[in-house]
Amino acid sequence: xxxxxxxxxxxxxxxxxxxxxxxxxxxxxxxxxxxxxxxxxxxxxxxxxxxxxxxxxxxxxxxxxxxxxxxxxxxxxxxxxxxxxxxxxxxxxxxxxxxxxxxxxxxxxxxxxxxxxxxxxxxxxxxxxxxxxxxxxxxxxxxxxxxxxxxxxxxxxxxxxxxxxxxxxxxxxxxxxxxxxxxxxxxxxxxxxxxxxxxx
Amino acid sequence: xxxxxxxxxxxxxxxxxxxxxxxxxxxxxxxxxxxxxxxxxxxxxxxxxxxxxxxxxxxxxxxxxxxxxxxxxxxxxxxxxxxxxxxxxxxxxxxxxxxxxxxxxxxxxxxxxxxxxxxxxxxxxxxxxxxxxxxxxxxxxxxxxxxxxxxxxxxxxxxxxxxxxxxxxxxxxxxxxxxxxxxxxxxxxxxxxxxxxxxx
Numbered sequence: 001x002x003x004x005x006x007x008x009x010x011x012x013x014x015x016x017x018x019x020x021x022x023x024x025x026x027x028x029x030x031x032x033x034x035x036x037x038x039x040x041x042x043x044x045x046x047x048x049x050x051x052x053x054x055x056x057x058x059x060x061x062x063x064x065x066x067x068x069x070x071x072x073x074x075x076x077x078x079x080x081x082x083x084x085x086x087x088x089x090x091x092x093x094x095x096x097x098x099x100x101x102x103x104x105x106x107x108x109x110x111x112x113x114x115x116x117x118x119x120x121x122x123x124x125x126x127x128x129x130x131x132x133x134x135x136x137x138x139x140x141x142x143x144x145x146x147x148x149x150x151x152x153x154x155x156x157x158x159x160x161x162x163x164x165x166x167x168x169x170x171x172x173x174x175x176x177x178x179x180x181x182x183x184x185x186x187x188x189x190x191x192x193x194x195x196x197x198x199x200x
Numbered sequence: 201x202x203x204x205x206x207x208x209x210x211x212x213x214x215x216x217x218x219x220x221x222x223x224x225x226x227x228x229x230x231x232x233x234x235x236x237x238x239x240x241x242x243x244x245x246x247x248x249x250x251x252x253x254x255x256x257x258x259x260x261x262x263x264x265x266x267x268x269x270x271x272x273x274x275x276x277x278x279x280x281x282x283x284x285x286x287x288x289x290x291x292x293x294x295x296x297x298x299x300x301x302x303x304x305x306x307x308x309x310x311x312x313x314x315x316x317x318x319x320x321x322x323x324x325x326x327x328x329x330x331x332x333x334x335x336x337x338x339x340x341x342x343x344x345x346x347x348x349x350x351x352x353x354x355x356x357x358x359x360x361x362x363x364x365x366x367x368x369x370x371x372x373x374x375x376x377x378x379x380x381x382x383x384x385x386x387x388x389x390x391x392x393x394x395x396x397x398x399x400x
Contacts (some may be wrong), residue, residue, distance in 0.1 A: 001344065022222040023345065100341075107316065107335070116307065120310060120338070129340045136335030137309070141300075144201065145223065 008164040009046035013104030019133035045165030085112030093126035104130040205302040208364040209246035213304030219333035243363030285312030293326035
């Protein structure tokens, strides 16, 4: 039972990957890249430290360009991040060998998060199962589990070297002469997993 | 990490209990009874076959009476089942020793299912974590996991001896001279877990 899991190297997607292994799934981690930066390497590093197989899924730069348009028009990144995540799920689900996909989206996330009709539509259109191990748990439970499992580095988004969509989106905005700080929230902490707690 | 898990003996609540153990929780199964029938014994039996601790949570008959009023007024049992489940979660969460509660509600269930504001309100009012292991998985994944794990008996609701709210609700309707078949769907299959697959 092989599942392809969208992975950023953060604590949520790492926790979700761990849960999948506990349910008996073989987990292959997949990080999206638009080929602009090589920040997917931070997810690769986290994946290697946790002992997971890891691949990069390259997506067309046009997707990121459209997301940047959205973020500029909206003045905030929510719709842009949601758009990229939906395209990433579709790209992963459309690969011929893929029967199960998953991610680390949470009950308390506003974006990215697929509502029930969108989740079912994704499963039906691509004939896959879409598994979200964190959807049924809240902040307190995620904290309880991640603190027990992982060594985590937490920093402000602008300073943390990470592998999520936001990094290339911020880069593209800068290329267009736009300061990402006018679009992204000022103080926004993000996490990166360094390894298992108490293991080498 | 002890979690009190609402348990009917069906495959969904059994699968959710198994997932909780895989995440490292100590799981105590709890079955609601209104003291009218002793059908909680079917959940006790399933719990024993699976090797879980099990308790009965007795709730006031007035709750079931109000649920019966709702079912009769609506002509279908959805609001009644939802009402009982919310009251059961609140009763469990209000016990002084309880820090974590859970259930087997699913993404694709219409009832019983707490929306996000209700789930957060439950956690805040009673200072508990509310964990729903099946919320992020669909029909296909539930089938894949339960077929691997459990020996399950599936029958029509009227014929299956079970420990869910429906059984006492149907009984109370009959006491009031109302045929439950005029309120519950005609053909409604339910499941009961008999034990682990391939284990004694």
